[in-house]
Amino acid sequence: MASEDPLVSSGRALFGTPTLLGGQAAKAGLSCESCHINGRGNPHFLLSGVSAGPGTADVTNSFFSAARGNGRFDPVAIPDLAGPGKVSRDAQAKALEPFIRNLVVEEFGGEEPTPAVLDALAAYVRAIGRCDPDTQRGRNVGDQLRSIDDAMTGAALMTERGDRAGVRLSIAAMRHQLGLIAERYTERRADLLSASRALQMIGERDTAGLPVLLRWKDDFDKGLAQGLRRDEGRSLYDRARLQRALARQ
Ligand code: HEC
Incomplete structure (x- = not known):
């Protein structure tokens, strides 16, 4: 979309990039997008040692990061990121930025994201809107x-x-x-x-x-x-x- 905020486009691209996550996730080719397809959930996500069943993941798993692994296997359903969610989407409150920073660095063992990278990712997550669940189509x-x-x-x-x-x-x-x-x-x-x-x-x-x-x-x-x-x-x-x-x- 030509009229889209470049920050949102940039965030969408980063969201689909395994290099952002680093560590084991990047080696396995996983990006934010692997769990949150187009910013939504992923009913088919199934990774041995990380999922309890299809569509679930334990993001505090030591598979991703030795530092943050909480030693418990506690997978939950991967949420649709269209707001509102647990983390405030309010642009003034700026709660998404530190949340995403912790995900990347602590959960996934990635490199410290720069302010511009975090800005873009948060802008993309805030832009994810609800859509009709029946409009699924194949990728082209x-x-x-x-x-x-x-x-x-x-x-x-x-x-x-x-x-x-x-x-x-x-x-x-x-x-x-x-x-x-x-x-x-x-x-x-x-x-x-x-x-x-x-x-x-x-x-x-x-x-x-x-x-x-x-x-x-x-x-x-x-x-x-x-x-x-x-x-x-x-x-x-x-x-x-x-x-x-x-x-x-
Ligand atoms: C391995 C699968 C997986 C990957 C990869 C992943 N997520 Fe998630 N995400 C989850 C799960 C599961 C939750 C729910 C965690 C919870 O409720 O404790 C979640 C929660 C979230 C939330 C909070 C939603 C709310 O309720 O407010 C945001 C925002 C989010 N993820 C963004 C991201 C971003 C950005 C990335 C990439 C940096 C990412 N996720 C990568 C599985 C994943």
Whole structure:
């Protein structure tokens, strides 16, 4: 959405990024989004040692963080984050920021998030609204490409705020989405991998800055992204193909 607050887009991208959580969660490819799909719950989330049954998780588990593990196995249902919830969503009260900071650092053993990163995550959580539970639909490549757009918006915003860590996380967000797309496009894996490598190099060069990243994004939008959209019917975003592939496993 062009009219969306860039802070919200940026937060949405970070919400889907395992690197934010660090530690075991990142190794397992888990992000906030794994438990709270589109900011909601996840009735299918099931991780041995963390869940009691589908849709539950123990976020004070030592699997995620040795520091915070409370030594008890006490999973609860993963909540829908559309407010109001236990934690006040009020922008003035600013209760979400420290809550999310503790989640990242204490529960998941991630690196200390910068103020700009926390700001973005809290803005996204506050923007999550209720929706009709019957409007579920399958994921398509457009969703993943939109997440890359969100992360690019985030990279620009973090650059504006002089937040290098935020830029790096936004680049990690884009690379994670490319990886998710690669799982569904066997024939495009090499192209996706090289796009991801190019991003990695941009992220590692501290002096690269936004213009280089914008150029990468422009090339991606005009090239690879178009091809992905065109070939979606031959990818595993196609339901019938996905089902056949899963049945073969
Ligand atoms: C492993 C699954 C899992 C992951 C990953 C996860 N959460 Fe949660 N989240 C939960 C569970 C379970 C609860 C409920 C905890 C409770 O009630 O004690 C929760 C609660 C919350 C709440 C409080 C909701 C309320 O009632 O006000 C917020 C906000 C939240 N999570 C945001 C996040 C953010 C942001 C991230 C990423 C940094 C994240 N979560 C990652 C499972 C998860």
